[in-house]
Amino acid sequence: MQLPSVEVSQSPEAKFREYLASRPKPQRCTKQQERMVRFIFSQHNHFDAEKLIDAMKQAGLPVSRATVYRTLTKLVDAGLLRRLELGPSMYYEHDYGYPQHEHLYCQRCGAVIEFQHPELDALIRQVGREHGFHANSHTFIVRGTCSECNRARVTKRRLDLV
Numbered sequence: 001m002q003l004p005s006v007e008v009s010q011s012p013e014a015k016f017r018e019y020l021a022s023r024p025k026p027q028r029c030t031k032q033q034e035r036m037v038r039f040i041f042s043q044h045n046h047f048d049a050e051k052l053i054d055a056m057k058q059a060g061l062p063v064s065r066a067t068v069y070r071t072l073t074k075l076v077d078a079g080l081l082r083r084l085e086l087g088p089s090m091y092y093e094h095d096y097g098y099p100q101h102e103h104l105y106c107q108r109c110g111a112v113i114e115f116q117h118p119e120l121d122a123l124i125r126q127v128g129r130e131h132g133f134h135a136n137s138h139t140f141i142v143r144g145t146c147s148e149c150n151r152a153r154v155t156k157r158r159l160d161l162v
């Protein structure tokens with residue numbers, strides 16, 4: 001499932017190049033980094049560094065492990081990616097060009113379900129107002145078991161009873 005994207009003025013690659021150039025010690029975007037940014041932004045999903053390394057290798061786009069880890073940190077800093085603490089490892093997803101949304105995370109199969117809810121947004125705004133707090137972003141993750149895993153569990157329990 002993918003939410004409709006948000007209009008942005010620059011391509012992710014251009015935004016990343018601009019970020020690197022604006023560092024106290026300006027850097028240039030390497031070929032590997034550019035390949036990585038293009039690959040990440042070709043589809044929206046939730047991934048960790050190891051999954052990304054595997055997926056890029058499968059797509060015939062080898063990239064060094066060190067580059068992946070280093071570049072992911074920079075992409076978060078540049079506002080292109082958002083970090084999500086789902087399971088034991090750190091996950092990433094697009095932030096740039098993608099709307100604010102929340103997550104249901106299945107601890108059995110690792111499924112991630114994205115959702116948006118106007119009442120939740122209103123509640124967060126209201127709590128902010130009450131505290132005189134200006135919110136820039138938030139992370140909301142509900143952990144549990146997805147419907148498919150629930151169904152599988154019920155079926156297994158029925159079988160156990162037979």
Ligand SMILES: [Zn+2]
Pocket residue numbers: 106107108109110111145146147148149150
């Ligand atoms: Zn599940």
Ligand SMILES: [Zn+2]
Pocket residue numbers: 046093101102103114
């Ligand atoms: Zn998401």
